[in-house]
Amino acid sequence: MSTHHPPVSVSDHPPASGPASAPGHPPASGPARPSTAGASPQPRPEPPSAPPRPRSAPPPGARTTVAAVLLALAGAVLLNAPAPAVARAEREAAAPAGTTVAPSPAVPVPSPAVPVPPLVPVGSVQFPSLASVSLASVVPAPVAAPGASASDDPVHFAGKAFDTCEAPSLAVMQAWRSSPYGAVGIYFGGRGRGCPVQKELTPAWVASAHAMGWRLLPLFVGSQAPCVDSSAKRKYAIGSTPWSQGTQEGGDAVEAARALGIGTNSPLYLDIEAYRQGDADCAATTLSFVRAWNREVRRLGYLPGFYSSAETGVRDVEAQRRAGTADLPDVMWFARWRGQPALLTEPVLEPQAWTPNARIHQYAGNVTESYGGRTMVIDRNAMDAPVARISTTSRLDPHVPVPLRFVGGHRP
Numbered sequence: 424m425s426t427h428h429p430p431v432s433v434s435d436h437p438p439a440s441g442p443a444s445a446p447g448h449p450p451a452s453g454p455a456r457p458s459t460a461g462a463s464p465q466p467r468p469e470p471p472s473a474p475p476r477p478r479s480a481p482p483p484g485a486r487t488t489v490a491a492v493l494l495a496l497a498g499a500v501l502l503n504a505p506a507p508a509v510a511r512a513e514r515e516a517a518a519p520a521g522t523t524v525a526p527s528p529a530v531p532v533p534s535p536a537v538p539v540p541p542l543v544p545v546g547s548v549q550f551p552s553l554a555s556v557s558l559a560s561v562v563p564a565p566v567a568a569p570g571a572s573a574s575d576d577p578v579h580f581a582g583k584a585f586d587t588c589e590a591p592s593l594a595v596m597q598a599w600r601s602s603p604y605g606a607v608g609i610y611f612g613g614r615g616r617g618c619p620v621q622k623e624l625t626p627a628w629v630a631s632a633h634a635m636g637w638r639l640l641p642l643f644v645g646s647q648a649p650c651v652d653s654s655a656k657r658k659y660a661i662g663s664t665p666w667s668q669g670t671q672e673g674g675d676a677v678e679a680a681r682a683l684g685i686g687t688n689s690p691l692y693l694d695i696e697a698y699r700q701g702d703a704d705c706a707a708t709t710l711s712f713v714r715a716w717n718r719e720v721r722r723l724g725y726l727p728g729f730y731s732s733a734e735t736g737v738r739d740v741e742a743q744r745r746a747g748t749a750d751l752p753d754v755m756w757f758a759r760w761r762g763q764p765a766l767l768t769e770p771v772l773e774p775q776a777w778t779p780n781a782r783i784h785q786y787a788g789n790v791t792e793s794y795g796g797r798t799m800v801i802d803r804n805a806m807d808a809p810v811a812r813i814s815t816t817s818r819l820d821p822h823v824p825v826p827l828r829f830v831g832g833h834r835p
Contacts, residue, residue, distance in 0.1 A: 575686070575687060575688050575812070576688065577688045577689075577690075577726060577809045577812070578638075578809065578810055578812055579780045579807065579808060579809050579810065580605060580606050580638040580806065580807075580808070580809075580810045581780075581806065581807040582604075582605040582606065582805075582806065583603050583604045583605060583606070583803070583804065583805060583806075584604060584605065584606035584607060584608060584638075584640060584783070584804040584805075584806050585602075585604045585606075585607055585608070585792075585799075585801040585802060585803060585804065586607065586608025586609075586610075586640070586642070586785075586801065586802050586804065587607075587608075587799055587800065587801045587802070588610065588617050588618040589610075589618040589620075589621060589622075589623070590609050590610075590621050590623040590624040590628060591623065591797075591799060592623055593623070593628060593631050593632065593635075594797070595797045595799065596631075596632050596635060596637060597635060597795070598794060598795025598796060598797040599794045599795060599797065599799075600635060600636065600795070601794045601795050602792070602794040602795075605636070605637070605638055606637065606638040606639065606640055606804075606806065606810055607632070607637055607638075607639060607640065608640040608641075608642050608692075608802075608804070609621075609624060609629075609639055609640065609641055609642065610624075610642045610643075610644060610694075611624060611641045611642065611643065611679055611680060611683055611685070612643045612644075612645075612675065612676055612679035612680070613643045613644035613645040613672070613675075613676070613694070614644075614645060614646065614659055615644040615645055615646065615647055615656055615659040615694075615696075616644045617644070617655070624683070625683070626682070626683050626684045629683045629684050629685065629811075629813060630684060630813060633811075633813040638810035638811070639685070639810060639811040639813070640690070640692060640783070640806075640808075640810060640811070641680055641683075641685055641689065641690070641691050641692060641811055642692045642694050642730065643672075643676040643679070643691055643692065643693055643694065644694040645659070645672040645675070645676070645693065645694075645716070646659050646660065646661045646662075646668060646669075646672060646712060647659045647660055647661065647695065647696055647698070648660070648661065648695060648696070648698035648699075648705055648706075648708070648709040648735075648736075649661055649698075649705050649708055649709070650698045650699035650702045650705035651696050651697070651698045651699075652696065652697045652698055652699065653696055653697075656696050661708055661709060661712045665708050665709070665711040665712040665715065666711050666712070666714075666715040667715070668712055668715070669711065669712040669713065669714065669715030669716040669719070670715045670716070670718070670719045672712075672716055673715065673716040673717070673718070673719030673720045673723070673727075674719055674723065676691050676693070676716070676720060676725075677691070677719075677720060677723040677724075677725055680725065680811075684813055684814050685811045685812070685813065685814070686811075686812040686813065686814035687723075687724035687725060687812070688724065688725065688726060688812055689725055689726065689809070689810075689811040689812045690725070690726040690727075690728040690753070690754050690808070690809040690810070690811070691720055691725050691726070691727060691728060692728035692729065692730050692754070692756055693713060693716050693717075693727065693728065693729055693730065693752070694730045694731075695709060695713065695729070695730070695731045695736045696731070696732070697731070697732035697734070697735045697736070697758075698735050698736070699735075700734065700735055706739050709736070709739070710739060710740070710743060713729065713736075713740070713752075714748070714749070714750035714751070715750070717729075717750045717751065717752055718750045721750075721753075726753045726754060726809055727752045727753055727754075728752055728753060728754035728755075728756060728808075728809075729751075729752035729754070729755055729756065730756040730757075730758070730783075730785075731756075731757070731758065732757075732758050732759075733757045733758060733759040733769060733771050734759075734771070737755065737757040737758075737769075737771055737772070738771045740752065740755070741771055741772055741773070741776060744776060745773070753781060753809075754777065754781045754782070754783070754808050754809060755772065755776070755777040755781060755782055755783070756782075756783035756784075756785065756804075756808070757769055757771075757772070757782075757783070757784060757785070758785040758788075759784070759785070759786065760785070760786060760787055760788050761786060762786065762787050763786060764784055764786045764805035765784055765786065766782055766783075766784045766805045766806070766807060767782070769782075769784065779807070780807055780808060780809070781807075781808055781809075782806070782807060782808060783804050783805070783806040783807075783808050784804060784805050784806070785802050785803070785804045786803055786804070786805060787802065787803040788802040788803075789802070790802070790803060
């Protein structure tokens with residue numbers, strides 16, 4: 424927690440669409456045949472290069488036109504959602520600046536039957552009446568998979584974030600809208616929190632902070648490594664059954680998140696404090712706990728994230744990623760206090776690891792900053808990662824400044 428940071432460079436505190444075909448454009452009407460009313464039919468010789476055509480045959484190009492119409496209608500039957508680019512654009516237009524929405528995976532759900540339009544005679548060919556085909560019948564409404572919708576997609580934020588031990592009051596959060604930060608870490612659960620009493624952290628606070636324009640990073644500080652460095656955390660050491668303990672605490676994390684209005688496909692970040700390097704048994708116990716926590720959080724519909732010191736927990740989890748181990752976190756939040764962001768150049772992580780949109784770097788801790796006349800002790804973070812989806816209904820105030828995007832090398 425911010426109130427327990429040692430003045431060291433490494434933290435030991437709390438602080439990732441196949442295109443559907445667009446509906447076919449209505450084909451142009453077939454060419455009209457000239458009227459011969461009141462005149463004797465005169466045989467009209469065909470050009471030498473064209474074979475004779477029976478008078479009962481459709482006009483030139485009619486078969487092609489009819490085929491195009493039928494293909495368009497057949498394509499409409501197969502459509503079960505708007506084109507991804509359109510749906511994505513609509514979601515992004517509703518999101519604040521600096522926030523990106525991940526693409527929705529295609530879900531093969533049968534579409535309702537499309538009404539067949541009446542046929543209009545043109546010459547000797549029956550054409551569908553395009554005027555009678557409504558947009559709703561050509562492009563059916565999206566059909567979501569059970570328990571999911573387009574709004575359930577993970578939401579990402581690229582910018583600066585801060586975390587502090589206890590959730591600030593809404594008055595402070597409003598005053599800090601003038602800061603360069605656009606996201607805030609909240610310690611929403613876990614027996615190992617440095618500030619277990621979070622008097623401000625309620626569903627109303629979550630909804631209100633989100634409505635101000637803040638993006639939220641939920642942190643869970645549960646059981647800790649048996650060889651944890653911090654003496655204050657040793658009473659929360661992982662026990663003799665790390666897998667079952669991790670599963671239990673993963674369920675606890677999801678329950679606490681739901682109670683605050685944090686929706687599915689939100690990241691929940693497990694905070695594992697720095698622990699003794701080189702202790703293989705301790706590392707193995709900790710990894711078992713972390714993997715079980717990740718599996719349970721993922722099973723319940725959330726994204727497991729992981730916060731730790733770059734030189735201990737992060738290094739060990741990265742080694743497991745290289746080894747192909749299952750049940751690892753979706754997002755990596757690493758602490759290395761060097762005063763400057765190094766989001767994509769952390770030396771213990773391979774360049775492609777946890778990219779894109781899946782890294783947070785805590786680059787400074789225990790710093791005092793003031794904005795809008797309000798002062799806090801915080802940790803500084805640079806991020807390009809998922810943030811919480813708030814299920815409580817709220818709208819952004821258009822008068823609230825949008826989050827500022829992170830620019831590499833710039834300090835607040």
